[in-house]
Amino acid sequence: MTAAEKLIAEEDAHCAPTYRPLPVVVATAEGAWLTDVAGRRYLDLLAGYSALNFGHGNRRLIEAAKAQLERVTLTSRAFRHDRFAAFCTQLAELCGMEMVLPVNTGAEAVESAVKTARKWGYRVKGVPVEMAKIVVAGGNFHGRTTTIVSFSTDPEVRADFGPYTPGFEIVPYGDLTAMRSALTENTVAVLLEPIQGESGVIVPPAGYLAGVRQLTRERNVLFVADEIQSGLGRTGRTFACEHEGVVPDVYVLGKALGGGIVPVSAVVSSAEVLGVFRPGEHGSTFGGNPLACAVALEVIALLRTGEFQARARELGARLHAELGALLGTGTVTAVRGRGLWAGVDIARTVGTAREVSERLMDRGVLVKDTHGITLRIAPPLVVSEEDLDWGLAQLRAVLGA
Incomplete structure (x- = not known):
């Protein structure tokens, strides 16, 4: 049994089953990236349901917290x-x-x-x-x-x-x-x-x-x-x-x-x-x-500063252009959202949104499903263009689009 499997088994034994998380055990994080207990990195395209708009370990926020802790x-x-x-x-x-x-x-x-x-x-x-x-x-x-x-x-x-x-x-x-x-x-x-x-x-x-x-x-x-x-x-x-x-x-x-x-x-x-x-x-x-x-x-x-609102607009336009291109491929039935936030409905022939989430996890990308057919995509606003493009490329590969 791996270290991750042991931690997952312990959690499942002692934590009320109010969530069904993906089987990844995060140990560290920075910016738009997470690292698990085995050292594997994952691109975070959920951002804690928008709680992490400014990224993991944002230095300005960490320093403000550390100063106040003292x-x-x-x-x-x-x-x-x-x-x-x-x-x-x-x-x-x-x-x-x-x-x-x-x-x-x-x-x-x-x-x-x-x-x-x-x-x-x-x-x-x-x-x-x-x-x-x-x-x-x-x-x-x-x-x-x-x-x-x-x-x-x-x-x-x-x-x-x-x-x-x-x-x-x-x-x-x-x-x-x-x-x-x-x-x-x-x-x-x-x-x-x-x-x-x-x-x-x-x-x-x-x-x-x-x-x-x-x-x-x-x-x-x-x-x-x-x-x-x-x-x-x-x-x-x-x-x-x-x-x-x-x-x-x-x-x-x-x-x-x-x-x-x-x-x-x-x-x-x-x-x-x-x-x-x-x-x-x-x-x-x-x-x-x-x-x-x-x-x-x-x-x-x-x-x-307006910097993060501008990033959400600019990268959001990129996100929605890429996702919109999936419409008509037989893999995606709808794309909704605004800014750096999207809901993507997965065609049933491809599988459930949970299954797609698991396939993406295997390729180093973390998203979350909802209501069976929808993937929610909401990366930290600090995500780079290159990382966003890479994550969307993994989605296209998983969908076979």
Whole structure:
């Protein structure tokens, strides 16, 4: 038994089977490359579901973390610390907003946004107590807490976790008519992913986000954009909403905000919206801790240069041109995405997306499948043209295109 096989067997024996990872055991990583316990290198075309937008071991982020580790890592929100004000101020400025509610994981940020919208609905909009409704889209993936899975349409995520939390209405993604019909005087928010990641990198029809923005303004409803995967440079803009000139009322951020080093997430909005909270009504022991703030501040500094957004645009055009050329070859049935992010539907004659992922792994490329037929491709934004081209060449070889 190899070292990797021993580690995999030990993991499978003692870890709850909530994931089915590819049989590769990573030991080190740098940039867009991973190295396993046997010393074999792999090109990372997933980037931790966009948590690693700035690459593995980004030196600026590592140095920021190391410097903060030597000073103070946690105070809890019981006390103030010297990185917190800068983090909140600069993240609010990046978003064009006023206030930040810091938490840890993406799901925690979504839960916090749900609570924020409901409280705003009762305190500001005047919705009767216990009557607040939030409209969401079918095919969504916002996390895996009991409340969030309550409004999922994916049986794999939702089944066996009831009773479910009420207060949500699900409409088809991309359907403005259905959205319009769903909004009532008790609707406090529309919660959407500007691009649905887990569903297969689903880009909505042109004008959809702008239409939702108009409807929510007309009906005095908050537009909450879950940019946990799509935001912070992935699509070629700081936020995916920018592709339609849309500014939501609330951003929900995570993943890349922690630079692949620590979990950092946040709800970012106006003072009117986040100002509804009073001390003790919401909180997080680790939310906004000094280490998280130090790393996130460096992430914000990286994004301010515009370099990573530009790389996502330029390399994204290259990615989509290469993937688009696979259409009509009998191996790929659809390609979707924006920027350095793509969902590729594999023809059933080629095999399942999982099987294609395994074949790519054997050739030194790591991607992830979803929903049986779709490969998700989202390399770190630091990937080189040469490495991206090589990875796509491996995909063509695996598909026999």
